[in-house]
Amino acid sequence: MSERREGALDEATIEARLKAELPAWRYEDGWIRRTYKTAGWKSTLMVINTVGHLAEAAWHHPDLTASYAWVEVRLMNHAAKGITDKDFALAAKIEEVVGWQPGAEGGPLEGTPTDPRFAYVKYDR
Incomplete structure (x- = not known):
């Protein structure tokens, strides 16, 4: 993927931007990827729906x-047959949205309780 096609970024640029902007994401097999670990099926569905909403609003759809x-x-x-600024x-x-932890912000929203019965996303930060 060394040439630019319709705004597609080259591999070195992709790797540098991931490192600087999205360190939890990786470049593999022509895709930028991120795996979110959840507490179970209900949380998995909430992440899928969140991603679906954002993708539909942006009119740019992930796999x-x-x-x-x-x-x-x-x-x-x-x-573009590659990774672009849209990606x-x-x-x-x-x-930003899936990784949001209101409790870490110190405001009135407490965030998800640490009680395993209410667990949601397994945050890596």
């Missing part, structure tokens, strides 16, 4: 793979 306690999000611009923009919004 998703899911199991009981994880969701993998894969982004690639099919029209980075949607990945950043997904990361």
